[in-house]
Amino acid sequence: MLLTWNYSLETGIRQIDQQHRKLIELINELEIAHENGRNAEALKNVLPRLTAYAQFHFKTEERLMEHLTSSTHKAHHISEHRKFAKEVILIETVDCVEPTKTVVRLLDYLKSWLVNHIMKTDKELAGYILTRGRRIVDKQHS
Numbered sequence: 001m002l003l004t005w006n007y008s009l010e011t012g013i014r015q016i017d018q019q020h021r022k023l024i025e026l027i028n029e030l031e032i033a034h035e036n037g038r039n040a041e042a043l044k045n046v047l048p049r050l051t052a053y054a055q056f057h058f059k060t061e062e063r064l065m066e067h068l069t070s071s072t073h074k075a076h077h078i079s080e081h082r083k084f085a086k087e088v089i090l091i092e093t094v095d096c097v098e099p100t101k102t103v104v105r106l107l108d109y110l111k112s113w114l115v116n117h118i119m120k121t122d123k124e125l126a127g128y129i130l131t132r133g134r135r136i137v138d139k140q141h142s
């Protein structure tokens with residue numbers, strides 16, 4: 001089933017939300033290729049674009065969290081990003097040898113990881129950013 005963007009996934013940080021929409025588009029592209037039986041092509045063409053975009057997106061978030069979050073949040077958030085990258089490589093290279101099974105496992109993992117990560121960890125990051133932004137605006141008006 002394709003992932004659909006909905007407002008419950010919104011963090012309130014425009015740059016992050018736009019990048020999440022793009023990640024959802026790429027996961028859906030992988031799913032559509034799978035549904036059309038183009039599994040080997042999905043692994044060769046779609047997956048590298050998806051993982052490259054995910055790394056770009058993680059860098060954006062990690063830059064934003066540099067001065068804005070608690071060190072506990074930062075460490076936990078970065079470890080989730082690293083775990084994602086490792087798990088994708090593991091599924092792709094070690095666990096599965098057959099393209100169809102690999103794509104099915106990847107889709108399961110990618111969809112649940114992204115939704116869980118957005119709902120909890122990215123929203124927590126957005127909370128820090130929005131609170132700090134509000135403090136800066138308050139300071140300017142006092």
Ligand SMILES: [Fe+2]
Pocket residue numbers: 058061077081117121122
């Ligand atoms: Fe994140």
